[in-house]
Every structure is written in C-alpha cells, then in structure tokens.
Amino acid sequence: MKNNLYKLWNRMSSGSYFPKAVRGVEIPKKNGKKRLLGNTDNRRQSGTNDRRHEL
Template structure:
C-alpha cells in the first residue's frame, strides 16, 4: 500500500505506427466498420481521432468492435459460408 503506480503505458505503440496504419487504410479505400463511420467522416477530425486510437491502444483499453459478417458462396457450390470482416 502507498506505492505509486507506474505511469508508463503498458504497450509501446508509437504515434508514427498509428499514422502509418491510417495511411494504409486510406490507400486501400477501407470500407466503414460496424460503427458505420466512413473514411471521409473519420478524416474530418483526423488528428483527434488518430490520437484517441493511439491513446486507447497504448493504454490497453482498446478493444476492436465485433466483426461484420458477410455471406459468400462456397467455391464448389453447396450453399454459403460466413466470412468475418474486421
């Protein structure tokens, strides 16, 4: 008791890595996730949004949303299968 907790972040994730990942999503014209937010909407407040993502990831409080389920046909017929899109 009486000990100070460490102020260090539990995960070492640089802001540069988050910005690079954003660049890849942007280049791939990523589709909206389960939250429905488009790239254009995210970009309206890009600096703040990237900071929030970095902060939550580096603190260990970021938990990705559930995946979007999409049905795709089986290659040799016989119905459909579910594909999870993160």
C-alpha cells in the first residue's frame, strides 16, 4: 500500500496524474427532493490526457 501511495503522490506532484471524469446524476428522494450522485464517467472525453490508451 505504501508503494501505491508513493506512486500516486509522485504522479500528482509531477503533474502526470489525471483523475477519471465524474458525471453528476440526480437521484429522486422519497420526499420529492433530489440528491446528486457522483458517477464515474467511463466514456473517453475529447481533449483529455488519458495516458492509459497510449501504452
């Protein structure tokens, strides 16, 4: 785990870490209001620096 944390910290500090996009989805509640749920967006967006596809 420490090795993974170090790798993540290293990528974040060097500017090479790009988190996945999150899409907000409204979920209806019983009282009629809505709450926002953050859902990972697996679609590739144009203009992102996703280096996984370059390997």
